[in-house]
Amino acid sequence: MIAAWRQRLFATPLDAAITLVCLYVVWRISVPLVHWLLLDATWNGTSRDDCKGAGACWVFVRMRFGQFMYGQYPLAERWRVDLVGALWVLATVVLSWRGLPYRSAVTLATAIVLPPLGIVLLHGGWGTGLAVVETREWGGLMLTLFLTVYAGLIAVPLGILLALGRRSRLPLIRFISVVFIEFWRGVPIITVIFLASLLLPLIVPTGFDVDRLARAVIGLAFVIAAYMAEAVRGGLQALPEGQSEAAQALGLGYWRIQRMIVLPQALRIALPAMTNEFIALFKNTTLVLIVSIFDLLGIAQAALADPAWVGMNMEAYVFAGAIYWFVCFGLSQWSRLREKRLQVAHGR
Amino acid sequence: MTFLRDRKVRDILWQGAATVALVALVWFFVGNASENMVKAGIASGFQFLWRDSGIEVPFNLTGYKPSDTILALLWTGVVNTLLVSAVSIAAATIIGFSVGLLRLSRNWLLSTLAGFYIEFVRNIPLLFFVLFWYFGVLAALPTPRESLNLLDIAFLNRRGLSIPTPNDATGLRLALLATIVLFAVQWAIARWAKARQARTGRDFPTWLVGLVVCGVLPVMAFVVAGMLTTWDVPTLRGFNYRGGFVLVPEFVALFAALSTYTAGFIAEVVRGGIQSVRQGQIDAARALGLGQGRIVRLVVIPQAMPVIIPPITSQYLNLIKNSSFGAAIAYPEIVAVFMGSALVSTGQSIEIIAITLAIYLTLSLAVSLFMNWYNARHRLVTR
Structure with a gap:
């Protein structure tokens, strides 16, 4: 044990020197950091005046916690957000249970019912008796998750279709898919969000309006669909040609081959790449700040302008950044774990 | 309906349907857009590019002024x-x-x-990082009077990074030209060495020569050019730095x-x-x-x-x-x-x-x- 660590840290005199320098640097960085974050920080209180220590003022985050989570969503209606969140979690848990009876039927029903139900619950009105909460009042982490989930719901099926289209036998379908994919991959997401917020209201018939938030979701979804298509294409290419040839020999048609033979295998291969695109989507939702939609980062940014809490830049950023980091890191670790388990299952 | 089983017919039908759907969609969008633009009184065309902009750009290398197009x-x-x-x-x-x-x-x-x-x-x-650096780090930097002094030539404060500029760039341009020539020379040497090795089997220390030709010599060229050039170093006048260039x-x-x-x-x-x-x-x-x-x-x-x-x-x-x-x-x-x-x-x-x-x-x-x-x-x- 000790010998192994000695080999890892002090193998040669140079290694020993490097280790010592690294230890010194880590010490110099982590001690002030721990002091600021924890030891000297203020946790209890109600206003800025309670923060007298040299460390972070977590009172600020505690007092504004509701805004970080829900934005300007009315206090009395926040249970609706919690309910929608709980429904999504419940659906995920139920659908990932392996012994679920009538699995495909339940999945289909959830996919048809849950997304519109979520929007109706969050927005209210439309004859439900719930108070209307305009999308401009939505914000914080709830909005970040909303953008990720709904843009993802459009992007994944669209990406799969585009990936199939790119490998289609028909030249015209192939051409349309390639142009779509390369166009959205070639431009910065920020310009797409601008484009969606400026052009979508222009191209619908006069008198109709596209909700501001819906524009952002559509813009994000198109870009991520293009990247998702490339991830899926990787999976399709990794699948041996013999699979679909064998299915053809059995007399199955194109869509049945894709649905029953090709996609279940290709998506499993493509899952790590698709998870990466999902992480990218989660990170890129921050760009809606450009069109004045206040997601988690936007709320943190807006909080800096509050005269009652001047100089809380670091606290706001550290809190928001930590949430982003844990979600993204968690997703990537989950994907790695799954990949490893699959490799074991395949006996590689 | 047996002709529908023919693969060629189905291929044409599928692609035809896709084309019709796409054209109809574009037609619909363009129609709406032109109607909406007429209603909003927006003229189309690219003539606006030659109008005066009247927009101030605080940071530019092109010598642009608000009176430009x-x-x-x-x-x-x-x-x-x-x-x-x-x-x-x-x-x-x-x-x-x-x-x-x-x-x-x-x-x-x-x-x-x-x-x-x-x-x-x-x-x-x-x-997050962009905002963090801008509002978190740079906004917390000192005022120009208490700038972070980097070797007496560059100064970092909340108004940016002041760096020196050459009064006459001829020497530096020559050094850049020399560097490009040196890289070309190295490329020629590498080609020659490879061809010789293929022909005679004799090795040539391409990497060592490359280190001198592409590493040491260009650095020397720039050092010499830099020493011969006079520099406009930023200096503190009143509340701000003058001279040099502000990033x-x-x-x-x-x-x-x-x-x-x-x-x-x-x-x-x-x-x-x-x-x-x-x-x-x-x-x-x-x-x-x-x-x-x-x-x-x-x-x-x-x-x-x-x-x-x-x-x-x-x-x-x-x-x-x-x-x-x-x-x-x-x-x-x-x-x-x-x-x-x-x-x-x-x-x-x-x-x-x-x-x-x-x-x-x-x-x-x-x-x-x-x-x-x-x-x-x-x-x-x-x-």
């Missing part, structure tokens, strides 16, 4: 985008390669720290965010590329009696580079596209000055969006053409 404004944005991208690409490459190599270090602590860095930057949104905080923040963020991705590419070289290759090289340095130079790098270059190129392209994040802190790049300021002042949304997208698409296309060319040339030949 909108086309000049766009050009200023393009130059600013390319400027911040070029500098960030250089820094991201250096940091990324260093971190990627450190990640592979035998020293556990060093490799773990490099891993921390990679996992830290990759799992946080870039916009605005927006530039510094965007540069810091872009380079450290992209470096995390480049580091992973480098690590993966080096690890893709099979252990058997290294063992075989050692069995032939090659030393550690030659193994790295002759076996590892030539096989790792074809794996590393294509994904790194796409990281560079990502960085160029991501420089548009500067719009969030009002760094005057394409999106901020053109899609932002110019669009608000002229209202020509469709034309401006089309031009902006065309610029980025051209850049992307150029990069992917390069990548295809490189892949075709350097495809690993396996026997």
Whole structure:
């Protein structure tokens, strides 16, 4: 044990020197950091005046916690957000249970019912008796998750279709898919969000309006669909040609081959790449700040302008950044774990 | 209906249906757009590009003034985008390669720290870093009077980074020209050495000569040119620094965010590329009696580079596209000055969006053409 660590840290005199320098640097960085974050920080209180220590003022985050989570969503209606969140979690848990009876039927029903139900619950009105909460009042982490989930719901099926289209036998379908994919991959997401917020209201018939938030979701979804298509294409290419040839020999048609033979295998291969695109989507939702939609980062940014809490830049950023980091890191670790388990299952 | 079973007929029908649907959709959108634009009184066309812009750009290298045309404004944005991208690409490459190599270090602590860095930057949104550097770090910097003094030549404060400028750039231009010539010379030497080795089997120390020709000599040229040039060094007058050139905080923040963020991705590419070289290759090289340095130079790098270059190129392209994040802190790049300021002042949304997208698409296309060319040339030949 000790010998192994000695080999890892002090193998040669140079290694020993490097280790010592690294230890010194880590010490110099982590001690002030721990002091600021924890030891000297203020946790209890109600206003800025309670923060007298040299460390972070977590009172600020505690007092504004509701805004970080829900934005300007009315206090009395926040249970609706919690309910929608709980429904999504419940659906995920139920659908990932392996012994679920009538699995495909339940999945289909959830996919048809849950997304519109979520929007109706969050927005209210439309004859439900719930108070209307305009999308401009939505914000914080709830909005970040909303953008990720709904843009993802459009992007994944669209990406799969585009990936199939790119490998289609028909030249015209192939051409349309390639142009779509390369166009959205070639431009910065920020310009797409601008484009969606400026052009979508222009191209619908006069008198109709596209909700501001819906524009952002559509813009994000198109870009991520293009990247998702490339991830899926990787999976399709990794699948041996013999699979679909064998299915053809059995007399199955194109869509049945894709649905029953090709996609279940290709998506499993493509899952790590698709998870990466999902992480990218989660990170890129921050760009809606450009069109004045206040997601988690936007709320943190807006909080800096509050005269009652001047100089809380670091606290706001550290809190928001930590949430982003844990979600993204968690997703990537989950994907790695799954990949490893699959490799074991395949006996590689 | 038996003709529907014919594959050719079905192919034509499917493609026909797709075309009709697409054309109908575009027709519908364009029709709505033109109707809406007539109602809103928006004229179309590109004449607005030659109008005076009247827009102030605080940071520009093109000598642009508000009395210039909108086309000049766009050009200023393009130059600013390319400027911040070029500098960030250089820094991201250096940091990324260093971190990627450190990640592979035998020293556990060093490799773990490099891993921390990679996992830290990759799992946080870039916009977060841009805002953090701008509002968190640079806003907390001291006033010009208490600037951070960097070797008496550059000064960092909340108004930006003041750097010296040459009074006469002729010497530096000559040094740059000499560097380009030296690189060409090295290229010729390498070709000649390779041809000679193929012909006679005699080895030539190309790498050692290259280090002198492409490393030592250009540095010497720049040092000599720099010493012969007189410099306009920023000095504190009253409340601010005068002289030299001020890199605005927006530039510094965007540069810091872009380079450290992209470096995390480049580091992973480098690590993966080096690890893709099979252990058997290294063992075989050692069995032939090659030393550690030659193994790295002759076996590892030539096989790792074809794996590393294509994904790194796409990281560079990502960085160029991501420089548009500067719009969030009002760094005057394409999106901020053109899609932002110019669009608000002229209202020509469709034309401006089309031009902006065309610029980025051209850049992307150029990069992917390069990548295809490189892949075709350097495809690993396996026997």
